[in-house]
Amino acid sequence: MKGVCLCGGIQFEILGTTPNLYQCHCSVCRKSTGSSSNTATIVKSEQFRWSHTNSDIQTFTLQSGYRIDFCKRCGSPVPNQLRDKELVWIPAGLLENTELKVTQHIFVSSKAHWDMIGGQATEHEEMPNLEEFVSLLKC
Numbered sequence: 741m742k743g744v745c746l747c748g749g750i751q752f753e754i755l756g757t758t759p760n761l762y763q764c765h766c767s768v769c770r771k772s773t774g775s776s777s778n779t780a781t782i783v784k785s786e787q788f789r790w791s792h793t794n795s796d797i798q799t800f801t802l803q804s805g806y807r808i809d810f811c812k813r814c815g816s817p818v819p820n821q822l823r824d825k826e827l828v829w830i831p832a833g834l835l836e837n838t839e840l841k842v843t844q845h846i847f848v849s850s851k852a853h854w855d856m857i858g859g860q861a862t863e864h865e866e867m868p869n870l871e872e873f874v875s876l877l878k879c
């Protein structure tokens with residue numbers, strides 16, 4: 741599965757099984773996306789490959805360790821490695837695949853009052869245990 745930023749300068753591939761998506765409704769994701777939630781997935785590092793980069797990646801890190809990487813040219817968020825883990829965070833909007841499905845909502849307890857969550861996906865009040873959460877994202 742291929743992922744491409746808005747300007748095409750950053751491209752990557754996810755190998756193997758198509759992962760499920762999650763939406764994070766926390767206040768940090770709200771600011772960093774400018775929207776109600778951040779839709780993304782997490783895959784193992786071995787399943788991830790950069791395929792083309794001709795734009796620079798800019799990194800912004802909060803004191804908490806929350807990090808967002810984005811394309812310096814177009815501003816799209818781009819994948820980044822999860823701290824010291826062998827896992828890569830992938831922003832869902834960059835993925836070019838129509839089979840994707842949101843199966844988890846996290847930090848539902850801090851969602852904006854105008855954020856209406858619909859559908860059948862599982863809702864978690866906060867963040868589940870990371871290992872458990874990653875296993876929920878696999879098909």
Ligand SMILES: [Zn+2]
Binds near residue numbers: 815
């Ligand atoms: Zn770009």
Ligand SMILES: [Zn+2]
Binds near residue numbers: 766767768769
């Ligand atoms: Zn969040």
